[in-house]
Amino acid sequence: MKKVARPFILLLSIIGISLLHYLTPLNMPYLHDIYQRLYYLPIILAAIWFGFRGGLTCSLVVSIAYAPHILFQWGGEIVVEIEKYLEIVLYNIVGAVTGLLAQRERERSIELQKTAEGLKASYRTLEQQSERIIAIEEQLRRSEKLSTLGEMAAVLAHEIRNPLGSIRGTAEILRDDYKLGDPKHEFIEIQIRETERLNRVVEDFLHMSRQQPMKLHQCSIQSELEMIITLVSSDAKNRHIFLELQAHPLDAVFRADGEKLRQAFLNIVINAIQATPPGGNVIISTELRDENTPNAQYNIRFRDSGSGIDADTLTKIFEPFYTTKPDGTGLGLAIAKKIIESHGGALLVESEPGHGTTVTVTLPIQKDATGGKL
Ligand SMILES: Nc1ncnc2c1ncn2[C@@H]1O[C@H](COP(=O)(O)OP(=O)(O)OP(=O)(O)O)[C@@H](O)[C@H]1O
Ligand SMILES: [Mg+2]
Structure with a gap:
């Protein structure tokens, strides 16, 4: 009624x-x-x-x-x-x-x-807080895992590196005994290559474990990216992948550890190339945002037309040792993230399965950080 x-x-x-x-x-x-x-x-x-x-x-x-x-x-x-x-x-x-x-x-x-509404609101707040606590706990557990792994890695690396050096050295001497084209020459080549790969894994372990001090110096993002292009262009060519750098007219030059940044960029580009089929493309572009403000930032975008990453995998790609590749170590992105974050930046991965992946690196830049061309 x-x-x-x-x-x-x-x-x-x-x-x-x-x-x-x-x-x-x-x-x-x-x-x-x-x-x-x-x-x-x-x-x-x-x-x-x-x-x-x-x-x-x-x-x-x-x-x-x-x-x-x-x-x-x-x-x-x-x-x-x-x-x-x-x-x-x-x-x-x-x-x-x-x-x-x-x-x-x-x-x-x-x-x-x-009162019931008030109770409901407090329940909601409590729920949000407990979700946040769970997330923090998860983060803590992950960093604990990382630091334990780091300690183990340091010991392991020490023990593995020296014998590895000896294996490589002796293999090189042995190789010289066989002519090029001899199957044994080829076997020893494989042995040397695999030893190098093992050495790289150990190096990566070390990178993860050691809190290496950052070697800061004036560093140009554009020249670091150009160097990356030079490094990977022959690999991209062999795979028939179109690789291009589309740089913003204003370069970012700021105090950073160039070598580490290069390592992070390299890990991302290599992933992009590995995920892209022949005929596909990998585009690296840069962009300056909020220029002339205290929040000025430089975005470096790595876009590939590869296989993409499904939602479930996307939650795991930053975990150390998570890999979907038969010969991957699963350390590439974990290392890249660590390096970018140690520069106060962030790493974002967006992907559309079947269409490609975009990895965006955001680096904060101080007012006087943009280079000569500004
Ligand atoms: N651009 C990309 N496209 C599709 N999948 C990707 C891309 N980048 C990363 N991934 C996925 O994320 C996983 C983790 O990447 P990460 O670089 O950490 O390790 P990896 O490439 O497998 O091994 P590593 O880099 O140590 O040789 C990859 O195995 C792959 O499944
Ligand atoms: Mg990788």
Whole structure:
């Protein structure tokens, strides 16, 4: 029932009951007794619906509608009709008291609702906080894992590197005993190549473990990227991949560890090339953002048209030793991330499976950090 209809219902019922009073002959007092009690229905309803004021207003309207009936039809003798006058008093008491009680009840339920909403909000905050705690814990566990691995790696590297050097050295001597084209020459070549690969893995381990001090010097992002292009262009050509550097006209020159940055960029580009099929392309582009503001940043984007990364894999690619390649170590991106973050930057990987991957490196640059061309 619509709320706006309520006053009309009350009014109609009061008019109806009053008409019954006025139209029923006085020689049927038992009917008048019933009608007299019927007035309580609209009074109680008004009290429940509209509270104290509603109950009292309704009982007053009933009193006004009923009074002429006592006065003019019954004669209005106070002593004879005392019971009817008392009923009028009772109407008003019932209207006021029921209204008051209903109002209090409503106020209490509103308060309870507010408390429930407050509780819900605190529950939500608590939930968010616990989610954050879980995330921090996960991060802590990961860094703990990394530092334990780092310690192990340092010991391992020490133990592995020297024998590796001897193996390589002796293999090189042996190689000279066989002519080019001799199968044994080729086997020894493989042995040397694999030893080099093993050495690289050990080097990577060391990079992860040692908190090597950063060697900061003025460093041009553009020349680092040009060097990367030179390094990987023959590999890209052999794989029939189009490789291009689309540099922003303004270079970023700032204090950084160029060698480390180059290593990070190299890891990202190699991944892009490895993921791209022949005929595909790998584009490196740079962009200067929020120039002339304290938040100026340089974005370096590595976009490939390769296989892409599915959502599940995407959550794991920064984990050390996570790899989907048969001969990968799974350290490339973990190292790159560490290097970029140690420069105060961030590394973002976005991918559309089947269409390619974009890795964005964001480096913050101070006001005087953009180079000569600014
Ligand atoms: N551009 C990319 N396209 C598709 N997958 C990628 C790309 N870059 C990274 N990945 C995925 O992320 C994984 C982790 O990369 P990461 O460079 O850390 O290790 P890796 O390349 O497997 O081994 P490593 O670099 O140590 O030789 C890869 O195995 C690959 O599945
Ligand atoms: Mg890699």
